Every structure is written in structure tokens, then in C-alpha cells.
Amino acid sequence: MNRVNPETSDDKPTKSCREAVEFAVVIATGGCAFLSKTLGSNVLTGDGYLLAAEAGAEFTSMEFSNAYAISPAFGSVTKTLFYSWASFTDEQGSVIPGASSKGGRSVIARALRKGPVYAQLDQADAETQRHMRVSQPNFFLPFDRTGIDPFTQRFPITLRLEGTVRGTGGLRIIDDSCATTVPGLYAAGDAATRELICGGFTGGGSHNAAWAMSSGYWAGQGAAEFARQLGNTSGRQSFRRGTVGLRSGNGRPLQGGALARSVQDEVFPYELNYFREAGRLGESLGRLDALWSDASAADAPDDQELLRAREAAAMLATARWMYRSALARQESRGMHRRDDYPEQDDRYLHFVTTGGLDDVWTSARPLASKQYAEAAE
Ligand SMILES: Cc1cc2nc3c(=O)[nH]c(=O)nc-3n(C[C@H](O)[C@H](O)[C@H](O)COP(=O)(O)OP(=O)(O)OC[C@H]3O[C@@H](n4cnc5c(N)ncnc54)[C@H](O)[C@@H]3O)c2cc1C
Structure with a gap:
């Protein structure tokens, strides 16, 4: 104030x-x-x-x-832009139909009510990956800390309320x-x-x-x-x-x-x-x-x-x-x-x-x- x-x-x-x-x-x-x-x-x-x-x-x-943002389940970073390059899977590794950062977040919310949801930024080519690292370095902090490569490994996600x-x-x-x-x-x-x-x-x-x-x-x-x-x-x-x-x-x-x-x-x-x-x-x-x-x-x-x-x-x-x-x-x-x-x-x-x-x-x-x-x- x-x-x-x-x-x-x-x-x-x-x-x-x-x-x-x-x-x-x-x-x-x-x-x-x-x-x-x-x-x-x-x-x-x-x-x-x-x-x-x-x-x-x-x-x-x-x-x-009621804004909910995607974040790794083990971190607080709620920058959602990079999830445009993600695929979303369930516990068994099956792709969740309709799940998406934009226009499919409610699908993710419904899937999370049933069990864990995983993401992997597997749709970003090498050039895009390089740009991602440079443009939003703090996005990668929780991954670097936990030793997960989000481009090659899937990781659990959640939706955090940003009210x-x-x-x-x-x-x-x-x-x-x-x-x-x-x-x-x-x-x-x-x-x-x-x-x-x-x-x-x-x-x-x-x-x-x-x-x-x-x-x-x-x-x-x-x-x-x-x-x-x-x-x-x-x-x-x-x-x-x-x-x-x-x-x-x-x-x-x-x-x-x-x-x-x-x-x-x-x-x-x-x-x-x-x-x-x-x-x-x-x-x-x-x-x-x-x-x-x-x-x-x-x-x-x-x-x-x-x-x-x-x-x-x-x-x-x-x-x-x-x-x-x-x-x-x-x-x-x-x-x-x-x-x-x-x-x-x-x-x-x-x-x-x-x-x-x-x-x-x-x-x-x-x-x-x-x-x-x-x-x-
Ligand atoms: C993860 C994330 C990413 C975002 N990315 C973008 C983006 O890329 N581009 C963009 O334009 N916007 C972005 N936004 C939105 C943008 O950050 C906010 O719109 C902007 O910060 C609002 O500024 P503000 O000063 O009103 O509030 P804030 O930046 O939230 O500042 C409010 C301040 O008030 C202080 N405060 C609260 N309660 C009290 C109290 N009782 N006494 C004293 N101080 C108090 C807080 O500590 C805080 O410092 C993002 C928001 C989030 C959460």
C-alpha cells in the first residue's frame, strides 16, 4: 500500500x-x-x-x-508457455486426448482428478530448445535441480491456483x-x-x-x-x-x-x-x-x-x-x-x-x- x-x-x-x-x-x-x-x-x-x-x-x-497454471509437481514455476511443445501422458504412458497448455487445460485438470499426469517437452527441436534455455532460464531450475531433462524425460505435473x-x-x-x-x-x-x-x-x-x-x-x-x-x-x-x-x-x-x-x-x-x-x-x-x-x-x-x-x-x-x-x-x-x-x-x-x-x-x-x-x- x-x-x-x-x-x-x-x-x-x-x-x-x-x-x-x-x-x-x-x-x-x-x-x-x-x-x-x-x-x-x-x-x-x-x-x-x-x-x-x-x-x-x-x-x-x-x-x-480461478486461473490454474501448469507446473512441475515438484516445483513452483508456473510459466506455461513452454508446455505448448509438450505431450501429456497418464500413469501408463498413454497420451491424454485433448490435453494441452492452451485450450486443453481443463482436460489436464480432469485427468489429475483420476491420477498423475506427466508432461514431456518432446515437440521442441534442438534450435527451439536452445532458445527456450536462453529466453526463460528460470523455467529449467526445478529440472536442473532434480536432474530431469524435460525434453527427453517425462515428469509429473500439477495445476497450481494463481487466483x-x-x-x-x-x-x-x-x-x-x-x-x-x-x-x-x-x-x-x-x-x-x-x-x-x-x-x-x-x-x-x-x-x-x-x-x-x-x-x-x-x-x-x-x-x-x-x-x-x-x-x-x-x-x-x-x-x-x-x-x-x-x-x-x-x-x-x-x-x-x-x-x-x-x-x-x-x-x-x-x-x-x-x-x-x-x-x-x-x-x-x-x-x-x-x-x-x-x-x-x-x-x-x-x-x-x-x-x-x-x-x-x-x-x-x-x-x-x-x-x-x-x-x-x-x-x-x-x-x-x-x-x-x-x-x-x-x-x-x-x-x-x-x-x-x-x-x-x-x-x-x-x-x-x-x-x-x-x-x-
Ligand atoms: C508466473 C507469472 C508470470 C507472469 N508473466 C507475465 C508476463 O510475462 N508478462 C506480464 O505482463 N505479466 C506477467 N505476469 C503478471 C504480472 O507479474 C503482474 O500483472 C504484475 O506483477 C502486477 O504488478 P503489481 O505491482 O500490481 O503486483 P505485484 O507484482 O504482485 O506486487 C504486489 C506487491 O505487494 C506486496 N504486498 C502484498 N501484500 C502486502 C502487504 N500487506 N503489505 C505490504 N506489501 C504487500 C507484495 O509483496 C508484492 O511485492 C505474470 C505473473 C505470474 C504469476
Whole structure:
């Protein structure tokens, strides 16, 4: 979180994460990958979402949040481009029909539910192999460490959840300055929705980084201008907005580790999150809501546990916005797949807005312009 023009306040904070939006704040904390151990994403737990929600911010496109990336089962590298040169086989070595990095990843997910899946980059010729090594050397690290040659040997793979990091949901921004619905609160990069640039699917590629840089510039400018218009802020009061994990409760401190694992149990399984269906989503939401009730009634943990507890609470809040939005979109579009509504349905050519902490709500929001309609396709 980058705070613009901070001023000291008489209100002495006792815990971290209790900033009030009295000046201007840019949330730039990335998305939420639910501690799934994917490359570079284990610091992305949706903390900024939670902070913003506590200030009353809204989210959008949170149903587009179930990106799963191919990775070696023994590593965290989720760069999927090179799997375009892979063949995918089952335990017995038989090729899995339809399995592919692009357009066949759901086949891999279904196969993984039955047993191990293996890949081998056997479709890359010598020249391509040389380019691969040079262009993305970190792709090969887990192989070099384990002594596997991915071009000549097959290796077990898995699909790791990258959540909103490679999704398109996030804080709803309402104008060109990347302002959220809360005055003085701005969002940039993966923390903000990317629905405006790529609808319901991001994948990899330069648009994500381009968005991070562009929106960061616009949000910074917007926040600075907001703070400038406030003028001299001395004497302004700050208010604590932090909720779960930051206040006195029922005497039982919030257990971040256990809570994070419980949330993962709801968002990792392919049958819940990759292949969505009303009954399964509803049951999962019942469990997630119960976790939220417990978490919000709990005591703040000690300072050593606080960070983990807030991360887990943010993951939990994110999961609830995701699944409520997923229930609201009764069609399949972009990365959002519904087993019970497998087709795209033009009645859902709108955005799904969500928000709330104790009570999570959703609503439909019409596309703002033709341009946005095209982006949503
Ligand atoms: C494996 C992978 C490959 C990718 N490849 C590409 C690509 O080839 N091209 C492309 O354009 N995009 C790519 N992306 C997407 C791109 O990385 C992101 O869109 C971009 O990094 C977003 O930038 P950001 O600054 O918004 O968020 P991030 O880069 O995620 O940074 C967020 C920062 O906030 C910090 N943070 C989180 N919570 C807190 C907190 N509570 N307090 C303080 N700090 C906090 C985190 O530690 C992190 O440093 C890839 C993503 C992944 C996961």
C-alpha cells in the first residue's frame, strides 16, 4: 500500500493495518494466489483487498479468479508457455486426448482428478530448445535441480491456483484516475480489476505488466491530486478501520495457519473452483461463511502471528467474494466455467460487482460503454 501525503495524527495506533483513508491511499498489493506456492505469488494473499473492503470498497469480476497454471509437481514455476511443445501422458504412458497448455487445460485438470499426469517437452527441436534455455532460464531450475531433462524425460505435473493474480477481478475502479468507490482510495496493478483491458481472461503476457505500470501512474497521479485538493490536513482525525484479527473478541486468538489451510481446502480443489456448479459452490460458501463468523469473533493474535492471521483473513474474504460472484454468473465465460451452465449466455453480458465483509453481496452492473463490452468478450 502506498500512502500519499501522510500526516501524523493524534490517534495513536496500537496495531498495524488500521490506516484510515483520510489522505489518499493507493492499494498496490497485487492479487490473491492463496499461498499456493506459485512462482513469485506467495506474498499475494489479498491483504489490500481486505483493507479496502474494510474502508467500504467494492470489487468487480471476482468470478474471473480461478486461473490454474501448469507446473512441475515438484516445483513452483508456473510459466506455461513452454508446455505448448509438450505431450501429456497418464500413469501408463498413454497420451491424454485433448490435453494441452492452451485450450486443453481443463482436460489436464480432469485427468489429475483420476491420477498423475506427466508432461514431456518432446515437440521442441534442438534450435527451439536452445532458445527456450536462453529466453526463460528460470523455467529449467526445478529440472536442473532434480536432474530431469524435460525434453527427453517425462515428469509429473500439477495445476497450481494463481487466483486473481492471473485472473481479472479486483477492486472496482470508477474513473480514469483509478479511484475506487471510496473517496481517496485508489487501486493499481493486479489489486485493481483488469476487466477493462481483458474481460474475463488474462493468461500471461505483456498486458498485465502494462496495466500495472499504467494504472500505477494514473492512480498515483489521482491520489496526489486528491491529497493536494484536501490541502492542509493537520488536525484531521484518523479512524481505525481494521476489523478481523485486529480487535478484541471471544478470547480465542485468530489462528492464521489453520485458517489459511481451511480456505485452501475450499479454493484449491478443481471440482470446486476450476469446474464450478451451484450446489458445490453453495456448500463451499456455507463453510467459508462459517469460517468468517469464527474469524471475525476471534481475538487479535499476538504481534508475531498478526501478519499470518491477516493474510488468512484476506484469503477468506477473497474466496467469499469469488464464489458469491461465481454463483451470480450463471454461464461459462472467460476463465469462469460452470458445469451447470456450460455455454456463454448473452443475458450475462454485464459485470458482477461484489463487496461486504459479514454479509457478502453481489449485483449486476451494465457495461459502461461499447469499448468495455468488447473487452468483456
Ligand atoms: C508466473 C507469472 C508470470 C507472469 N508473466 C507475465 C508476463 O510475462 N508478462 C506480464 O505482463 N505479466 C506477467 N505476469 C503478471 C504480472 O507479474 C503482474 O500483472 C504484475 O506483477 C502486477 O504488478 P503489481 O505491482 O500490481 O503486483 P505485484 O507484482 O504482485 O506486487 C504486489 C506487491 O505487494 C506486496 N504486498 C502484498 N501484500 C502486502 C502487504 N500487506 N503489505 C505490504 N506489501 C504487500 C507484495 O509483496 C508484492 O511485492 C505474470 C505473473 C505470474 C504469476
